[in-house]
Amino acid sequence: MYSSLKKFLIGRPLKSTELGEQKLNKKKALAILSSDALSSVAYGPEQILIVLITVSAAAFWYSMPIAIGVLVLLIALILSYRQIIFAYPHGGGAYVVSKENLGLFPGLIAGGSLLVDYILTVAVSVSAGSDAITSAFPSLHSYNVIIAVFFVIFITTLNLRGVTESASILAYPVYLFVLALFLLIAVGIFNIFMGNVPPELHTPIGTPVAGISLFLLLRAFASGSSALTGVEAISNAIPNFKSPAPNNAAKTLVAMGTLLALLFTGIVFLAYYYGISPQENVTVVSEISEQIFGRNFMYYFIQGTTALILILAANTGYSAFPLLAVNLAKDKYIPRMFTVRGDRLGYSNGIIILGLLSILLILAFKGQTEHLIPLYAVGVFIPFTLSQTGMMLKWIRQKPKGWLPKFLINSTGALISFIVTVMFFLTKFLQVWPVLIFIPLILWLFFRIRKHYDAVADQLRITTCEPSIPIEGNVIIVPVAGITHVVDYSLNYAKSLSAQHIIAVYVPFEREDEAIFEAKWKKWQPGVRLVTLHSPYRSILQPLTKFIDTVQRKASESNYQVTVIIPQFIPKKGWHNILHNQTSLFIRAHLLRRRDVIITTVPYHLKK
Template identity: 75%
Template structure:
């Protein structure tokens, strides 16, 4: 039944040979990997205006030069990540760049920041989209958390179905959002050029003097506007998901994403300034622009509907990039090896499921009100931004390839700006981002502990020719028995086929029972030695363990190995198991952790 449900939700398994069919072309990759970056257009301008509103409405003209600064940083990041794509075509982005050029810890900080950032991406995006849904339907407001959790589950299932299938479905709302905003911007500009703007519209003149404006506040507004750049790095992490030639296709997708982001962000920022729009708690900036342009007609609701969709689907960038980054970390032995395994539909299913679970836990913990996590979300992006840019600077200085000075200049400018933005976040929003100073070191320590474990395991598993194997002269088999049954008979016969050194062990709770069982055994299996153990505290494990230790100690001196053969009956129906005690399971679990003892299970299947 569970298998049927799985097949219905996820689809039939794909052959490994079909991996090439699961690669993304440019249009699908743009939809699935750019949703986070493009969705930030819906709130990037608003974040700038919120800071400027603390001075006065006249200060809103500063949004134009601030937007130019954000676009300048976007250009630097696009150039940098394009270089990263061609230099590191196997993916990994900031993690690989930082690890190779700045050292192991820098790479782990970048990787850990991005992993946390992708979890926050899903939680914040879905919560924002849920807010848009409950705003349209206030009756649903008390159910915000369940709605958000259901949306995460749906997106998780969609991604488990495979890259191409999820990209095909998600491409429509992403491109509808882009189309809707281009219509909005185009109609607005047409109205402005033809003089059809309402006479009540008023905006401050560019260059108008503003009382109380400071450099610190402008930098804070700039840092807030840089939230529009979240998700830019996702393409460089997911290069292996592209069709060949993967680096070329990834680079083209990155440039397309950067161009769309620049056009939409600059268009929304200009229109917000021109219409003199101020941020409101009850209505977004995009909503106000659409209402000024179209009124509350079907075009207005088209813009609002596609905006709500893109905010929810921005989570999909996390689902695309998190599994690939987790794969790179697991391949380098910093995360569990399960993250390197492809699922039925050839995606890294364990990474997808883990991201979904972590996001749901975050939504439940914060009751769907994750907006105060946005500064932490932005910091999680700008740490890898800064580290990757710095890593590329080191690489160009060290290798000096053709044209390295131009590349160095682009990365140097990008590194300085991202570092300034990062410092501004830490200075102005310390109360909201202090947690990064705790969880990042903890994540790096965890990565090191995992790596240490894998290195220790590898060292113990390697075959050294100079180390002689310990000879095994024979085998002693211990068979725990609970009575005289077909199951026990099956186990004893199997043990006899392997060796004549057999001990049947019976644990009794009283003397009379012990005596009766010994008499029955002598008549039934006189050629197999029976050892009866008395348990005063009704424990099977304790006396059995002591006996096994005694036998193992004597056997090891003669180069004999001890095998504990546990009889196990298998019921015809799984629910029948709850009707029987699970002593064999307890014995097996306990003995697995004993050194130098082999634990084997011999099943006996019931027919009814």
């Protein structure tokens, strides 16, 4: 049943030779790797207005110069990550760049921040998509969390089916969203030029506003920069592109940057000109759509495509997280299971873990996007700053031909990214303080995992491990619960090993049972020694392990090996297992921690 359900949800397994067919062309890559950045248009402009409204609606005209500042940062990031794509064509993005140029510690900070950021990508995108749905249908507002969790499960399943299949499905809503917003911007600007928008809806640019300050403007700029999250995803996912991968990735990055710049600028301009003010349960895009089109088909079309891309923008995390995890796992800083490809040739362990952690985050924050966005943004601007700084050092050290313009581009990106990061900590500390906990915690975890892998490698290496001690003989201990076919089968197996000593161990809870069992055993197996261990406290594990330890100590003096053979019957149907005590599994789990004791399970399969 499990295999049938798995095949239905995920599809048939693919051969390793079919990996080349799972590569992305530019159109599909733009859909799944740019959806995060493009979807941030739906909440990035809103974050600027939320800061400016603390002064007054008259301050909304400042959103225009702030938007220009965000575009300058976007251009610097696009040009910089384009350089990273060609400098590091095997992917890895900020982690690889920072590790190679700044050192291991900054590299792990970048890698750890991005891992958490991709989890936040899924949580923020799906939560924002749920907000868009409930903006259109307010009666669903109380079901935000349930809607978000459902979509995370859906996208996780979709990604387990493979990269190309998920990209084929996701391309349509992404391009529909781009079309919907361009229509919204075009009609909105047309109405402005036709004089259909009253000028009193907005404050003229340059109007003095009391209470405005440089600090507040920098805070609004930092908040608006949340629209740039996801820009780095393409540089992490270069291996997913068809050949020539770097060229295709670079072209996709430029296309994404162009679309993001046009959409972000258009929404900020419309929000300013139409005098849109942020509301708690209604998104800015929803307000603009309603003012321009009213509550008709176009309104619901824009809201529907916005909700879809916000939800499916989570796919950027599913595309980049597994590949970043592979790089960290190859360097032994996270479990090696992240390097294993699944049935559909995707890194399914990374996909599943990302989905589970995202659901936990949504539940913890109750799907409230506004609490997740600052944490999400600062988590990505730390790697932005480190990667740009790393590229600066790379150009200074190598000084290739034409390095100075590249150095200036990276310097601009590093400086602005650093300012944005500092502003997040200064202005939204109560929301981003978890960064100061999870980054040291992740670094500690990275080094603990690496230490474990190094210790395992050192102990398994033939040249460094302790010399093996010759085994002179074998003592076999067989725990028995009665005189049954499964015990008989296990004893026959023990005898076939030509062991010098076979000891059956019985643990009775009552003295009467002890005497009765010993009498039966003498008649049934007179040639096998029986040891009974009376247990007045009804514990099997304690007396059994104490006896095994005693035998092991004596056996080690003569270089004898102790082997414990555990009889276990296997029911015909899986659900029958819940009807039995599973004592053999508890004994096995307990004894596996014992040194110099070999554990063998002898299964006896029942027929009915």
